[in-house]
Amino acid sequence: MKKAMICLAAAVMAALAGCSGTPEGTPEPESTVVTNESFSSESMLTVSGETVSPESDDVFGSTGLGVAAPVPESWLGLPAGCLGQSEDEGSLYISYFPEATAEWLSELDTGTMSQDELAQAYDRLQSEQVDVLRISAVPAGEELEEFGESESVGSAFGRDYYVAYIASAPEELGEADSANVEALIAGAREIADSLIIFPPEGMESSFGGSLESFSAEDMDGNAVTEEIFSEYDLTMVNLWTTWCVYCIEEMPALQELYAQLPENVNMITVCGDAETEHELAQQILSDSGAQFTTIAANDELQSELLAYVTGFPTTVFVDSTGKAVGEPLMGMPRDTVSGYMQEIEARLPYAEG
Numbered sequence: 287m288k289k290a291m292i293c294l295a296a297a298v299m300a301a302l303a304g305c306s307g308t309p310e311g312t313p314e315p316e317s318t319v320v321t322n323e324s325f326s327s328e329s330m331l332t333v334s335g336e337t338v339s340p341e342s343d344d345v346f347g348s349t350g351l352g353v354a355a356p357v358p359e360s361w362l363g364l365p366a367g368c369l370g371q372s373e374d375e376g377s378l379y380i381s382y383f384p385e386a387t388a389e390w391l392s393e394l395d396t397g398t399m400s401q402d403e404l405a406q407a408y409d410r411l412q413s414e415q416v417d418v419l420r421i422s423a424v425p426a427g428e429e430l431e432e433f434g435e436s437e438s439v440g441s442a443f444g445r446d447y448y449v450a451y452i453a454s455a456p457e458e459l460g461e462a463d464s465a466n467v468e469a470l471i472a473g474a475r476e477i478a479d480s481l482i483i484f485p486p487e488g489m490e491s492s493f494g495g496s497l498e499s500f501s502a503e504d505m506d507g508n509a510v511t512e513e514i515f516s517e518y519d520l521t522m523v524n525l526w527t528t529w530c531v532y533c534i535e536e537m538p539a540l541q542e543l544y545a546q547l548p549e550n551v552n553m554i555t556v557c558g559d560a561e562t563e564h565e566l567a568q569q570i571l572s573d574s575g576a577q578f579t580t581i582a583a584n585d586e587l588q589s590e591l592l593a594y595v596t597g598f599p600t601t602v603f604v605d606s607t608g609k610a611v612g613e614p615l616m617g618m619p620r621d622t623v624s625g626y627m628q629e630i631e632a633r634l635p636y637a638e639g
Contacts, residue, residue, distance in 0.1 A: 319440035352486040358473025374620040380419040396529035491610035495594035498608040537574035539622035
């Protein structure tokens with residue numbers, strides 16, 4: 287792995303490995319571009335027909351959207367801490383954080399920050415983030431919100447594909463940051479020809495963690511086992527920590543989501559550092575009005591679940607036996623409540639009752 291894309295590409299490569307393609311019986315719609323039958327870690331074709339080897343090349347993308355791309359040469363050498371990837375319904379974004387922002391973020395001691403300080407930090411991140419690239423895979427004919435310069439890639443699997451990027455670096459950026467953003471833009475211009483398209487993932491999971499058998503306690507000291515899943519077709523399990531700004535920011539929205547869930551769906555959370563930051567975790571939950579069950583991660587959950595998580599928040603969806611349904615969702619959806627609800631609706635048909 288080339289050093290430039292460690293933060294961005296490594297996590298995505300882990301998510302892409304083991305994708306199983308579409309459910310059996312899904313029809314194969316007509317394509318206007320070269321596509322792949324499923325994701326393969328060994329060999330993939332770009333829309334222009336070139337062969338890419340994800341296991342030996344830097345590749346980023348999303349199995350949920352069914353898109354990937356080789357990391358452009360102009361991105362190599364960029365500071366990894368300044369790059370980020372996120373998703374909303376139908377689109378993947380590559381964003382840039384100014385070097386000063388990335389340095390400030392790396393030095394934050396969020397465990398000692400108040401709720402107001404955490405909220406202010408989140409607002410700063412949002413205001414200083416620069417969305418540079420958007421790759422979209424949307425139902426055929428659906429209109430997209432305008433985003434910079436947009437290129438139509440083609441159609442496949444009943445969807446239209448677009449690559450869009452900003453025209454130039456924002457004027458307020460300094461010289462070094464502007465150069466970095468221009469390098470990202472230069473690479474973005476290549477992606478329309480190097481895009482890799484494959485069916486969106488089925489709901490088998492390559493996630494190495496397990497919730498099929500465990501014993502722990504909730505925040506009130508009550509025993510919790512895998513039986514917590516047994517009465518529901520699907521359970522959303524949100525993994526968070528008290529030092530994660532984004533985790534705390536989304537907590538009120540999680541409660542809003544919890545109140546809207548259908549009867550056959552549940553939601554719980556697991557706090558990764560609740561055993562050492564129990565009082566702070568309780569305060570965060572109380573401030574957000576959380577009524578859902580939160581489990582304090584013990585040594586068993588640390589080794590069998592959280593050890594397989596590369597960042598927070600991460601959300602795992604499991605069936606009535608605790609088996610993972612689909613790949614974990616890393617980060618938070620841009621529209622938290624509707625974004626998670628869409629993830630739930632997509633996974634429900636695959637959950638084993």
